[in-house]
Amino acid sequence: MFAKLGAFVACATSLVVATSVPSGFVTTKGTHFQLNGKPFYFAGTNSYWSQYTTNYDDINFIFKRANTAGLPVIRTWGFNDANATFTAGGLPMYSAYNSIAGQIVYQTWADGKVTINTGATGLQHFDKLVSIAEQQGVKLIVTLTNNWADYGGMDVYTINLGGTYHDEFYYNPTVIAAYKNWVKTVVTRYKNSPAIFAWELANEPRCEADGTRNLPRSPSGCTAATITTWADQISTYIKSLDPLHLVTLGDEGFFNEPGNSDWAYGGGDGIDFVANLKLKNLDFGTFHLYPDWWSKTVPWATQFVIDHATAQQQVGKPVIMEEYGWLSVAGREQNLGTTSNYTRVEAVGAWQEAALEHKLAGDLFWQFGLEKGLSTGTSTDDGFTIYLENLTESQPLIYNHVAAIKQWL
Incomplete structure (x- = not known):
């Protein structure tokens, strides 16, 4: 399935400038996306669990149901790291399914x-998932590692x-080289x-993680500039490998305003949303929204959305509300x-x-759920799942x- 398209791309890029893309590839134009030369605004969803689903009929059903519902963009994990040297009580501490025989694991x-x-x-397995997405007309945002201990990660x-x-x-x-090896693969x-x-680049990168299952933050080694520099380095590397697909950071969209007493705006977690959005x-840009976990109110969250829309206009690049629940x-x-x-x-609607x-x-709610039609029964519910x-x-x-959203198109 990839060889035929690869031949087409090789032929096309030898005749036209490098910025030309084949049909079906998403591009950007100012503050919005485009698909086949037309504006592409979208509602989408998150289904990290679909890529660990071993029944291909189930994956086909998931993608078909989402796309039929008008959700053509699905974000999923492109990683799972099993640590054979893991010891009980050691760090990082993640669930045992990472090492269960027969489970989907990408790196050991x-x-x-x-x-x-x-x-x-x-x-x-991921080959098959991508093939099914192609058949169903679904677009995948593929996350390459995790800030948190789930499914391995950093x-x-x-x-x-x-x-x-x-x-x-x-x-x-040494760590960067190992991560680049996975990225290249x-x-x-x-x-x-x-x-x-x-x-x-990552799901919700921060200078630190949860403080329980993850390694601790260094005493003085990480600032907002640290992650911005890393994002610049890795995004540039990906573009050298694949200049045709889009690249994004995957952060929660925190701002870096020195002196701001609100932790989501003060830069303490190592994220400078505006600086990252400006990277070549x-x-x-992405941002996530979980006022339940962040001890924030619904009106605060609504203003968080507006502030990112403002940044979108100021920088002149698209911004999506990539996770929200x-x-x-x-x-x-x-x-x-x-x-x-x-x-x-009321909350999500606002x-x-x-x-x-x-x-x-665009926006992608967390997370997509199905009550019927899967071989395993009802899909996973973490408290945020919206069942179709x-x-x-x-x-x-x-x-x-x-x-x-379709009224815009």
Whole structure:
């Protein structure tokens, strides 16, 4: 499936300038995306779990149902790192499924050495997922590592290569080289596929992680400039491998305003949203929105959306609300032991309204759910899942939102 398109790209790039892209590749124009020469505003979703699904009929069903619902962009993980040298109580501390035989695992680390799994439970599996996305007309944002301990992530590289601190991932040359090796493997494998919307450097990069399952932050080694420098380096490297696909950072969109007492605006986590958005080889910006986890209010979150739309206009690049969610009643009780005066429809609906009013380039809710049709039964629910069959939520937050975006086109 890739060879035929690869031949076309090779022929095309030999005749035209390097910025030309084949049909089906997403590009940018000012503050919005384009697809085949037309504006491409979208509502999309997150389904990290779809790429660990071993039943290909299920993956086909997931992508078909999402696309039919008007969600043509799906963000998923392009990583899973198993640490064979992991010891109970050691760091990074992640769930046991990373080492269960038969599970989808892409890299296995043992005694400081990494083996990339190109077999049926590794990249051959991702080959099939990309092929299904091509068939279904779905565009994938593929995230290449994780700030957090889930599914391996940054600390697996660092701990295996002799590092001590979480933020060494951004400046330790040995760690960077190992990460680049993975990036090169994935990016070059799928560089000719129109199913790839964008390569994403990391899920929610920060100078530190959760403080329990991850390595600690170094005492004085990480600032906003640290991650911006790393993002510049890695995005430039990806563009050297694949100049046709878009590249983004995958951060939560925190601002860096010295003296601002609000932690999401003060730069303490190592993210400078505006500086990152201005980087030459980052094509668009992302931000995430979880006021439940961040101890923020719904009105605060709405202003956070507006502030990113303002940055979009000021820098002149697209910005997407890449993850956003509000806990269900049961999820809030289980995770926080509290109740809220806002329903999910009211909270999420307010952010979607702000995104529409200020014309963000796109948004992807967290996370896509199906109650029927999968061989495994109901899909995973982390408290934020919006099930397509639950019309009380999906009608206003998916179907009506999709219809509102289509009015722009």
